[in-house]
Amino acid sequence: xxxxxxxxxxxxxxxxxxxxxxxxxxxxxxxxxxxxxxxxxxxxxxxxxxxxxxxxxxxxxxxxxxxxxxxxxxxxxxxxxxxxxxxxxxxxxxxxxxxxxxxxxxxxxxxxxxxxxxxxxxxxxxxxxxxxxxxxxxxxxxxxxxxxxxxxxxxxxxxxxxxxxxxxxxxxxxxxxxxxxxxxxxxxxxxxxxxxxxxxxxxxxxxxxxxxxxxxxxxxxxxxxxxxxxxxxxxxxxxxxxxxxxxxxxxxxxxxxxxxxxxxxxxxxxxxxxxxxxxxxxxxxxxxxxxxxxxxxxxxxxxxxxxxxxxxxxxxxxxxxxxxxxxxxxxxxxxxxxxxxxxxxxxxxxxxxxxxxxxxxxxxxxxxxxxxxxxxxxxxxxxxxxxxxxxxxxxxxxxxxxx
Numbered sequence: 129x130x131x132x133x134x135x136x137x138x139x140x141x142x143x144x145x146x147x148x149x150x151x152x153x154x155x156x157x158x159x160x161x162x163x164x165x166x167x168x169x170x171x172x173x174x175x176x177x178x179x180x181x182x183x184x185x186x187x188x189x190x191x192x193x194x195x196x197x198x199x200x201x202x203x204x205x206x207x208x209x210x211x212x213x214x215x216x217x218x219x220x221x222x223x224x225x226x227x228x229x230x231x232x233x234x235x236x237x238x239x240x241x242x243x244x245x246x247x248x249x250x251x252x253x254x255x256x257x258x259x260x261x262x263x264x265x266x267x268x269x270x271x272x273x274x275x276x277x278x279x280x281x282x283x284x285x286x287x288x289x290x291x292x293x294x295x296x297x298x299x300x301x302x303x304x305x306x307x308x309x310x311x312x313x314x315x316x317x318x319x320x321x322x323x324x325x326x327x328x329x330x331x332x333x334x335x336x337x338x339x340x341x342x343x344x345x346x347x348x349x350x351x352x353x354x355x356x357x358x359x360x361x362x363x364x365x366x367x368x369x370x371x372x373x374x375x376x377x378x379x380x381x382x383x384x385x386x387x388x389x390x391x392x393x394x395x396x397x398x399x400x401x402x403x404x405x406x407x408x409x410x411x412x413x414x415x416x417x418x419x420x421x422x423x424x425x426x427x428x429x430x431x432x433x434x435x436x437x438x439x440x441x442x443x444x445x446x447x448x449x450x451x452x453x454x455x456x457x458x459x460x461x462x463x464x465x466x467x468x469x470x471x472x473x474x475x476x477x478x479x480x481x482x483x484x485x486x487x488x489x490x491x492x493x494x495x496x497x498x499x500x501x502x503x504x505x506x507x508x509x510x511x512x513x514x515x516x517x518x519x520x521x522x523x524x525x526x527x528x529x530x531x
């Protein structure tokens with residue numbers, strides 16, 4: 129009898145518990161309106177200069193994400209691009225969108241403004257303003273030059289770009305992209321063979337901030353941004369940088385040194401001296417040699433460090449010079465089988481004859497083909513000869529050797 133009563137009690141308890149179970153409503157799937165669809169170029173055109181343009185219309189824009197927060201180099205931000213341009217998005221919180229995502233951005237409730245001249249869509253809510261359409265829709269970087277970026281700032285703002293033939297100026301000094309210890313952002317410059325430069329800005333919060341700058345030349349891929357009047361680049365992922373090739377050898381004398389980088393001055397005879405100067409071009413230093421009003425007699429050389437073209441495809445050299453018409457004092461040679469001292473002790477092949485640019489106009493040599501010298505221990509040597517019959521001055525700058 130006791131067992132029967134206990135069974136009745138358990139049955140009653142079970143019914144009571146089951147009767148108290150609450151049925152929850154299924155969550156409502158949030159629908160983000162579409163409205164009028166604009167291109168990125170049309171969205172950029174909505175901004176009224178000098179204002180924060182608040183978007184109150186039902187409009188959307190489609191684009192592919194070209195930069196995300198994965199590496200920590202940007203935070204609560206993303207860049208999108210279509211065939212008409214690019215947009216910089218600033219979110220109210222981390223977005224959950226990734227490179228290659230095709231998304232629709234509903235713009236109502238956001239605002240378009242410029243911050244330090246960089247156009248941005250601000251106050252984008254990841255839930256209320258973003259709809260992910262597809263994934264893995266990766267865009268190919270646009271191949272550009274540094275000079276093109278600097279000349280067309282508005283056009284390239286926010287775009288995914290690729291620049292070939294560049295290198296970090298500060299590489300080889302054990303410097304890092306940024307200061308990841310103290311979380312300080314740092315700008316490092318890259319340079320091309322035409323000595324054009326552009327900043328690469330890296331956040332101290334990036335997961336590669338403390339990585340050492342790659343010490344080589346090659347390809348840079350990143351996002352083009354603008355900070356006031358200057359363009360700057362943002363790395364998406366350092367693994368995209370292919371900067372492990374040979375760096376160009378560039379001698380531009382901005383350090384006011386003749387012998388930095390392994391260059392040497394070899395005075396064979398006389399007392400004629402090479403110097404650095406910025407006369408008539410304040411702040412732009414170059415090398416200068418002359419035999420003065422005394423018309424000194426002598427022979428002096430400016431010689432590059434040893435170069436190795438063994439594995440080069442199409443090595444070449446270029447430089448700029450200025451002199452006056454009829455100058456016969458200046459010659460350029462390839463120097464091989466040389467171990468130092470008097471360049472005449474090596475094998476000399478003239479590759480660029482007498483220069484006579486005239487009127488002190490800076491003139492480019494054009495590309496000097498070095499493909500016949502695919503070997504090690506190759507030097508470029510600039511020879512100056514002073515004569516008692518004339519006073520000759522030679523100014524030399526931007527010597528670039530491409531391996």
